Amino acid sequence: MNLLATTAPTGALVLVTAVFLASAVEMVEALTIVLAVGVTRGWRSALEGVAVAVGVLAALVALVGPPLVHWVPLSALRLVVGGLLLVFGLQWLRKAVLRASGLKAKHDEDAIFAEHVAELNAVPKATGRDATAFTVAFKGVFLEGLEVVVIVITLGSTSHPSRLGLAAAAAAAAALVVGVIGLIVHRQLSGVPENAMKMGVGLMLVSFGTFWSAEGVHVAWPGSDLAVPVLVAWYGLVAWLLVTALKRRAGQPAPGLASAGGPAHG
Amino acid sequence: MADRVVDDRPTALRWLAAFGHFWWEFLIGDTPELFIGAVAVIGILALLCLQVGLRTAAAYLAPVLVTLVLVASVWWAARGHVS
Numbered sequence: 001m002n003l004l005a006t007t008a009p010t011g012a013l014v015l016v017t018a019v020f021l022a023s024a025v026e027m028v029e030a031l032t033i034v035l036a037v038g039v040t041r042g043w044r045s046a047l048e049g050v051a052v053a054v055g056v057l058a059a060l061v062a063l064v065g066p067p068l069v070h071w072v073p074l075s076a077l078r079l080v081v082g083g084l085l086l087v088f089g090l091q092w093l094r095k096a097v098l099r100a101s102g103l104k105a106k107h108d109e110d111a112i113f114a115e116h117v118a119e120l121n122a123v124p125k126a127t128g129r130d131a132t133a134f135t136v137a138f139k140g141v142f143l144e145g146l147e148v149v150v151i152v153i154t155l156g157s158t159s160h161p162s163r164l165g166l167a168a169a170a171a172a173a174a175a176l177v178v179g180v181i182g183l184i185v186h187r188q189l190s191g192v193p194e195n196a197m198k199m200g201v202g203l204m205l206v207s208f209g210t211f212w213s214a215e216g217v218h219v220a221w222p223g224s225d226l227a228v229p230v231l232v233a234w235y236g237l238v239a240w241l242l243v244t245a246l247k248r249r250a251g252q253p254a255p256g257l258a259s260a261g262g263p264a265h266g
Numbered sequence: 267m268a269d270r271v272v273d274d275r276p277t278a279l280r281w282l283a284a285f286g287h288f289w290w291e292f293l294i295g296d297t298p299e300l301f302i303g304a305v306a307v308i309g310i311l312a313l314l315c316l317q318v319g320l321r322t323a324a325a326y327l328a329p330v331l332v333t334l335v336l337v338a339s340v341w342w343a344a345r346g347h348v349s
Contacts (some may be wrong), residue, residue, distance in 0.1 A: 083308055086332065087293055090300040094339050103344055150292075206332065209304075214328045217312035221322040231329055238333050242340055251343070 013207075014228050015163055016170045017157050018204035022151045023174035026144040026195045029112075031182040033140030036116035041133035048129075049137030057145040061152055065164045068157045079216025086213050088150070089205025096199035097239050101246035155208060199239065207231035220263040301343065311316030 037046040068077060098104035116136075123132050148171050156167030211221065211228050221227040275283070294301045310331060313323040 079308070083304060084293070086304045086307075087301050090304060090332070090339070091295070091297055093336060094297065094300065094343070097340050098343055099337075101344075143330055206336075210328050210332050213304075213308050214311055214325065217308060218315045218321055219311055219324045219328060221325045222322060227325065233287070233337075234329050238336065242337065246340070246344055 012163060012166065013206070013217075014204060014232065015167060018201060018208065019151055019155055019167045019170040020174045021146075021197050021204070022201045023148045023171040024178050025201060026148050027175050027178035028182075029143040030141045031178060032113050033116055033144075034137050035182065036113050036120060037133045037137045037140070040120040041130050041136075045130040045133035046137040049134040050141050052134075053138045053141035053145060056142060057149050060149050061168055063166075065153045065157055065168075068153065070185065075216050075218075077157060077216075078212040081157065082209050082211070082213030082216050084150070084207030084209070085154050085205050089202055089207075091202075091207045092198060092200030093174050093206050093239060096195065096202045097242050097246070099195050100239075101245045102250060103246060141153050151205070179255070203235050203239065206235050297339060299339050300335065303338070304332075306336060307331040 010065070034046055034050055037049070095191065116117070120132070120136065152167045152171050156162065156164035207228055210231055215221065307328065311324050311328055314327070315322045
């Protein structure tokens with residue numbers, strides 16, 4: 001039917017990179033919350049909240065992913081999921097461009113950590129199991145992880161052949177890597193180049209979204225799967241031009257993509 | 267009249283509303299132009315692909331249309347309309 005079988009490694013590489021980066025970014029945000037909870041309220045309830053959230057997220061992938069792959073026609077799946085990824089990716093990319101050009105405050109994990117610690121310290125501690133610690137850790141991991149679940153299911157299920165397992169493994173690997181780094185650097189998550197990673201994820205989600213939603217309406221991509229890296233490069237160029245133009249308009253120097261500094265979080 | 271609003275809808279209805287609210291925030295949120303733009307892009311491509319001869323041309327048009335949506339949204343935000 002097309003060249004997907006022969007060009008599969010390219011698509012798989014981009015898929016793994018996209019899922020890994022997206023998962024890593026969300027994990028950094030979740031880890032900031034969990035660290036704040038653990039430091040202020042104790043680790044037991046915080047880690048219980050994390051474990052339950054991870055279990056629920058894994059169950060979501062297992063319950064929603066395989067039925068999508070087996071029962072929904074591939075072209076319909078690509079149209080809907082491609083559209084979803086396109087909207088989602090455009091949101092990420094728009095935010096990343098605005099942050100890189102200094103028009104939107106950057107995500108500062110140190111500031112967010114301090115904010116969470118202050119909020120959690122204001123709540124009286126309970127004896128035994130700490131419901132506040134459990135709830136805050138659960139919500140932090142679950143809500144940040146939900147975006148990863150959507151990305152894993154959409155990217156994994158629309159590949160042909162299905163790469164749901166590969167996408168889930170990439171997300172789990174990112175969670176593990178960020179978790180280990182988090183334990184080592186402890187509270188210094190601001191050192192992670194989160195904003196640049198978000199730019200990368202946005203580029204890949206928009207590229208996959210364009211590719212699959214177009215395939216869903218029977219667009220014939222020249223080079224089949226090889227069009228995905230070309231789309232990534234195209235949108236990268238567009239993002240760079242946008243950042244440069246916005247910086248120039250604001251009278252700032254125009255450095256590399258997503259490298260602008262800035263306080264606060266957003 | 268008291269200001270407090272009591273939600274006396276059935277649980278199923280409240281869950282449905284919360285589910286709808288989640289997806290609304292997830293897909294539309296404060297950038298409705300991106301959702302509308304993406305739907306419009308897919309619609310235009312679908313119309314083009316009704317003619318088999320235009321299916322390859324549509325591949326070149328797709329990233330251009332998506333770029334226009336992104337640029338318009340960023341431009342809108344840069345002019346101070348959206349935070």
